[in-house]
Amino acid sequence: MSSSEIRAGDDLLLFLDSKRTFLVKVKKDESFHTHKGYVSFNDVIGRPFGGTVKSSLDVDFILFKPTLSDYLRKMRHATQVIYPKDTALIVNYSNIGPGSRVVEAGTGSGVLTSALAHYVRPTGKVYSYEARTERIEKARKNIERTGLMAFIELKEGDVTQRIDEENVDAVILDLATPWLVVPLADQALTVGGSFLSFSPTIEQTVKTTTALTENAFVNVETVECILRRIKVKEGQTRPETLMIGHTGYITRARKIQQTKLP
Amino acid sequence: MSSSEIRAGDDLLLFLDSKRTFLVKVKKDESFHTHKGYVSFNDVIGRPFGGTVKSSLDVDFILFKPTLSDYLRKMRHATQVIYPKDTALIVNYSNIGPGSRVVEAGTGSGVLTSALAHYVRPTGKVYSYEARTERIEKARKNIERTGLMAFIELKEGDVTQRIDEENVDAVILDLATPWLVVPLADQALTVGGSFLSFSPTIEQTVKTTTALTENAFVNVETVECILRRIKVKEGQTRPETLMIGHTGYITRARKIQQTKLP
Amino acid sequence: MSSSEIRAGDDLLLFLDSKRTFLVKVKKDESFHTHKGYVSFNDVIGRPFGGTVKSSLDVDFILFKPTLSDYLRKMRHATQVIYPKDTALIVNYSNIGPGSRVVEAGTGSGVLTSALAHYVRPTGKVYSYEARTERIEKARKNIERTGLMAFIELKEGDVTQRIDEENVDAVILDLATPWLVVPLADQALTVGGSFLSFSPTIEQTVKTTTALTENAFVNVETVECILRRIKVKEGQTRPETLMIGHTGYITRARKIQQTKLP
Amino acid sequence: MSSSEIRAGDDLLLFLDSKRTFLVKVKKDESFHTHKGYVSFNDVIGRPFGGTVKSSLDVDFILFKPTLSDYLRKMRHATQVIYPKDTALIVNYSNIGPGSRVVEAGTGSGVLTSALAHYVRPTGKVYSYEARTERIEKARKNIERTGLMAFIELKEGDVTQRIDEENVDAVILDLATPWLVVPLADQALTVGGSFLSFSPTIEQTVKTTTALTENAFVNVETVECILRRIKVKEGQTRPETLMIGHTGYITRARKIQQTKLP
Numbered sequence A, B, C, D: 001m002s003s004s005e006i007r008a009g010d011d012l013l014l015f016l017d018s019k020r021t022f023l024v025k026v027k028k029d030e031s032f033h034t035h036k037g038y039v040s041f042n043d044v045i046g047r048p049f050g051g052t053v054k055s056s057l058d059v060d061f062i063l064f065k066p067t068l069s070d071y072l073r074k075m076r077h078a079t080q081v082i083y084p085k086d087t088a089l090i091v092n093y094s095n096i097g098p099g100s101r102v103v104e105a106g107t108g109s110g111v112l113t114s115a116l117a118h119y120v121r122p123t124g125k126v127y128s129y130e131a132r133t134e135r136i137e138k139a140r141k142n143i144e145r146t147g148l149m150a151f152i153e154l155k156e157g158d159v160t161q162r163i164d165e166e167n168v169d170a171v172i173l174d175l176a177t178p179w180l181v182v183p184l185a186d187q188a189l190t191v192g193g194s195f196l197s198f199s200p201t202i203e204q205t206v207k208t209t210t211a212l213t214e215n216a217f218v219n220v221e222t223v224e225c226i227l228r229r230i231k232v233k234e235g236q237t238r239p240e241t242l243m244i245g246h247t248g249y250i251t252r253a254r255k256i257q258q259t260k261l262p
Helices: A068-074 A084-094 A111-120 A133-146 A182-188 A202-214 B068-074 B084-094 B111-120 B133-146 B178-188 B202-214 C068-074 C084-094 C111-120 C133-146 C178-188 C202-214 D068-074 D084-094 D111-120 D133-146 D178-188 D202-214
Strands: A011-017 A020-025 A031-034 A037-040 A052-054 A060-064 A101-105 A125-130 A152-156 A168-173 A189-199 A217-231 A242-244 A249-255 B011-017 B020-025 B031-034 B037-040 B052-054 B060-064 B101-105 B125-130 B152-156 B168-173 B189-199 B217-231 B242-244 B249-255 C011-017 C020-025 C031-034 C037-040 C052-054 C060-064 C101-105 C125-130 C152-156 C168-173 C189-199 C217-231 C242-244 C249-255 D011-017 D020-025 D031-034 D037-040 D052-054 D060-064 D101-105 D125-130 D152-156 D168-173 D189-199 D217-231 D242-244 D249-255
Touching: A011 A031, A011 B217, A020 A031, A020 A068, A068 A084, A068 A111, A068 A133, A084 A111, A084 A168, A084 A189, A084 A217, A084 A249, A084 B084, A101 A111, A111 A125, A111 A133, A111 A152, A125 A133, A133 A152, A168 A182, A182 A189, A182 A202, A189 A202, A202 A217, A202 A249, A217 A242, A217 B011, B011 B031, B020 B031, B020 B068, B068 B111, B068 B133, B084 B111, B084 B168, B084 B189, B084 B217, B084 B249, B101 B111, B101 B178, B111 B125, B111 B133, B111 B152, B125 B133, B133 B152, B168 B178, B178 B189, B178 B202, B189 B202, B202 B217, B202 B249, B217 B242, C011 C031, C011 D217, C020 C031, C020 C068, C068 C111, C068 C133, C084 C111, C084 C168, C084 C189, C084 C217, C084 C249, C084 D084, C101 C111, C101 C178, C111 C125, C111 C133, C111 C152, C125 C133, C133 C152, C168 C178, C178 C189, C178 C202, C189 C202, C202 C217, C202 C249, C217 C242, C217 D011, D011 D031, D020 D031, D020 D068, D068 D111, D068 D133, D084 D111, D084 D168, D084 D189, D084 D217, D084 D249, D101 D111, D101 D178, D111 D125, D111 D133, D111 D152, D125 D133, D133 D152, D168 D178, D178 D189, D178 D202, D189 D202, D202 D217, D202 D249, D217 D242
Parallel strands: A101 A125, A101 A168, A125 A152, A168 A189, B101 B125, B101 B168, B125 B152, B168 B189, C101 C125, C101 C168, C125 C152, C168 C189, D101 D125, D101 D168, D125 D152, D168 D189
Antiparallel strands: A011 A020, A011 A060, A031 A037, A052 A060, A189 A249, A217 A249, A217 B217, A242 D242, B011 B020, B011 B060, B031 B037, B052 B060, B189 B249, B217 B249, B242 C242, C011 C020, C011 C060, C031 C037, C052 C060, C189 C249, C217 C249, C217 D217, D011 D020, D011 D060, D031 D037, D052 D060, D189 D249, D217 D249
């Protein structure tokens, strides 16, 4: 099938092993250098995705068409990005899907923004707010590579001060003071809509929970996802020695009744 | 908005608190009995979703429009169903989204089937195999309530013996002997497609991992998600005393190269 | 060996399986009734510890000489008692051993008191404070059964107000407001001595940590021990489904320099 | 008190912070160099333990009398040593205390050996077997520094082939093939005595459990201790980001009935 044939201009994931992968753009007459030798793109063009190519040091690289996860993992970021385990729970708990309208803040590097856009396609929209101007352009570059920009509106603004949208299905926060957003989230959400917040510290979680119970929210719950990687091999099976012990807490809630707008 | 007004025939979630909710169908002149008194549906009809109603014992119930999560939580099931934490990771790791074509087995009660269908809408499809005939009709009833049947094909069959589809984006397994499915999953998957398997025991995980590494798969990884619920309240914050300590391991892998069909 | 022969007046652990054990006193001409029939003590007297006896329903019970763990597990208690996993860490972190002098509060049911006494034998002492008079006599009964009373001094008193001892090797707390004890613990401890506190909530832990860093303590650390039980059986190995998700946090610190007593 | 005054020849723990400590021997006219300047021992001699000294770069070091934990943490070791969390559970589960007689294997670097000796003092004994001759002398040096050698007998030998002792209170194993030791452990243990084994992999645990249930053991249980360090600070409280995810499984069992020696 022609669509599975690699062409100049395509994005490509060069895969050596689970921990060593490279996301590159295929360019005629150029090559990509690794510690295992260089890969000549002319050797790659015309091959099928999923096949292999040999580097100049005779090492095999698998040629994968990048998935969304690959793009997200390779996004440039200034600060800590959200992990797949937490993105997964946020998406699940928020009840969003194709067609959902979502307010998200802060945009950060655009990792969570892209993931949300992936799931609300093709008829939904992610309204992503970021207060720091310089971050927005960086996020835009990251997101454009994923091809999901059509489902995202990047907005400069501080969601503790202003949320333009109404009747959205979910408000999803990854910022320092989520409790200050709760009254505006209440106004922006449709009845039954989901509030989700990710915070590294327990004190943030307590303040957010208190704000939610003082506003029109029920079903206020906080969880933490501890992900253990298991080294699986006959006779040597055991959880990995080093692990990420904590990323953050996820607090969720469900909005009740219509908010009386002043 | 008229769509937010409750009418006879609507599904309704009566919400008392996070642990006590009731999924009912609104029927004119009838009522629903709980340990906190009965709710007369005639009192409910015409009210907005997200509002409240008083039971005969003067207890407030919130009137929610059910979400997919509500339907999944209330599905009738004969055996252990998959938890949201595991569904969330399976969806995330599989890279599926709107438009994806997925093979799933076994159908079981239809919980995972429905969740997958929710995300591949409106142009994707879930081909769900179940070997036990009597289960299929029960799953169909569960799924029909969610309104997602249009995106699902329920198939009677044993995926260790036969998978009809080709070039699917993901093969997702929750059955006793996933390692026996690996060769057929290899043939069914598109290059770069995702293999996902959920298993309660470590021995199943070892056998599945061995089978994957002996077939055309790379990036073979196993994780376990430990979800901790936190009781958050100023001055009393702590993880909950009792928790679900284990549900199962999730093994994932990525298919390389075209399989030569015989 | 005569010491391994069971005699009237001995304590005895009747062991059916890991979850069903009975701690009894052997009495001539009497019997002990269980849901698996009764055991006649006359059948038991003269048998060796570690042997078995048949109940009236022909069920085998193993005849164990009780260990300290057996006594601790069977102690009568009004409130939550400390778990072996937490006792184990407290003993290890406190650096106590034979000969150590330890201040402990509150006595509670005497479980932790007995465990500490077990390790400071034969030349050390546990000074155990309890503010509620009625608890002291109950604890005394529990402790007397273990035979460890000679190494314990039960004291009525509130350690936020008064600690009589000086130059003790460790101060070990399991009470509601450990941060209020920190200044007196500082005075009671020998230089290099260990402060240990067990608290269920994170807010208690934060207050205690703050108090320690404001007094003469270094090496202030908080840990939580999550114990997973594994069901081990060829082909069915997996962590247990239900687990204790949280008991409490353990905060420890080490005292520096001599405190100037006023 | 003169015993708290530091003298030439004393062991000393120079404490900068929880992660930077140095275990040294005080030598007249000599000094100890660190990245924070050197400490002149002549400045140290005559000061009290628990006081401080300034380095040549004017940095304060606290002067602690080393505890057993300090010695164990600083022991030289060729291979992975057992962590305090696991030592703590092994000691607790084994029911040992002052006066207990314990068989341990392999000696390794002597960390667990020393910890066990600490608790069986002053009348008990640890019989520690090591099959590799070169390890024994290294372990001896480590142990001698702790002052616990009087309570330990280091023995060269392979416990899968021979255990000399009888009627011991506990057999404690940290070696590659614990299941091969089970029949000899059965013969060496007193009735009601404790079998304890620490193994990194699940396959070792399964084999050991099978061997125990086929010999004269009951109460066979396996646990894993997951220790989480919490960063506690008002407004910034959270579990630490990086953690040790796995060290090993602890399997325990209790011996029943007299073994018929051939």
